Amino acid sequence: MLPTDPHGFKRRGVLFVLSSPSGAGKSTIARALLAGDPDLQMSVSATTRPPRPGEVDGKDYHFVDLERFRDMVSAGEFLEWAHVFDNRYGTPRAQVEAILASGRDVLFDIDWQGAQQLFQIAGGDVVRVFVFPPSMEELHARLKRRGTDTTEVIDARMARAANEVSHWDGYDYVLVNDDVEQCIAKVRTILAAERLRRSRQTGLIGFVRKLRHGA
Numbered sequence: 560m561l562p563t564d565p566h567g568f569k570r571r572g573v574l575f576v577l578s579s580p581s582g583a584g585k586s587t588i589a590r591a592l593l594a595g596d597p598d599l600q601m602s603v604s605a606t607t608r609p610p611r612p613g614e615v616d617g618k619d620y621h622f623v624d625l626e627r628f629r630d631m632v633s634a635g636e637f638l639e640w641a642h643v644f645d646n647r648y649g650t651p652r653a654q655v656e657a658i659l660a661s662g663r664d665v666l667f668d669i670d671w672q673g674a675q676q677l678f679q680i681a682g683g684d685v686v687r688v689f690v691f692p693p694s695m696e697e698l699h700a701r702l703k704r705r706g707t708d709t710t711e712v713i714d715a716r717m718a719r720a721a722n723e724v725s726h727w728d729g730y731d732y733v734l735v736n737d738d739v740e741q742c743i744a745k746v747r748t749i750l751a752a753e754r755l756r757r758s759r760q761t762g763l764i765g766f767v768r769k770l771r772h773g774a
């Protein structure tokens with residue numbers, strides 16, 4: 560529950576999911592959201608994929624080997640997990656629970672399989688946003704410009720992108736990341752509105768009772 564406001568309302572935390580084909584701009588959007596919002600914290604996934612240049616263990620991902628990942632699956636440590644490309648990715652459960660318990664919302668950069676599993680578990684607390692690239696040509700250009708992947712990896716990501724975009728109907732919101740600032744502004748608007756949803760507010764009954772009795 561997030562902190563009580565002056566009227567005695569509390570709010571259930573939001574599990575805010577951003578998905579897109581790799582290279583469409585999720586990380587860029589996520590960074591911008593987190594920068595100005597102390598009430599939002601990133602869920603750091605575990606992955607068996609090797610770190611890219613510049614990626615920091617524990618910050619971008621928890622980089623683990625296959626054996627450790629399998630142990631975590633067996634121990635029920637993941638809220639959800641999936642095969643993506645030739646690697647495995649999963650959301651550590653304890654971290655998400657700790658963020659929610661501290662009164663903050665959680666931001667997830669996970670694929671459609673993760674969004675689907677999270678929705679099965681947490682239903683109405685989950686808000687799912689899918690980000691499209693303006694075109695496949697531009698997606699390819701962004702992956703090349705990012706300069707973090709080999710040509711083979713870029714080709715594999717492009718091959719997967721066509722499948723990824725076909726899962727748009729499993730999302731609550733879809734956006735095109737054309738102008739990045741405009742896209743970030745739209746994602747902020749979605750989060751702000753979702754935080755205000757009546758279904759997330761608790762303590763309303765007591766407040767309305769007082770109103771009805773003229774207090």
Ligand code: ADP
Pocket residue numbers: 579580581582583584585586587588701702704705736737738739740
């Ligand atoms: P993802 O997290 O979805 O894989 P990134 O956020 O890493 O994607 O973005 C891929 C590349 O595209 C990065 O180099 C990023 O700076 C760039 N980028 C992101 N959004 C835009 C945009 N709207 N226009 C142009 N380049 C962008």
Ligand code: 5GP
Pocket residue numbers: 578579580581604605608639640641643648649650668669670671672673674
């Ligand atoms: P990347 O290798 O580019 O960091 O991520 C590849 C894909 O895996 C992206 O679509 C990203 O959203 C997804 N991903 C990252 N972490 C998780 C996770 O914990 N669970 C699931 N299901 N997907 C993830």
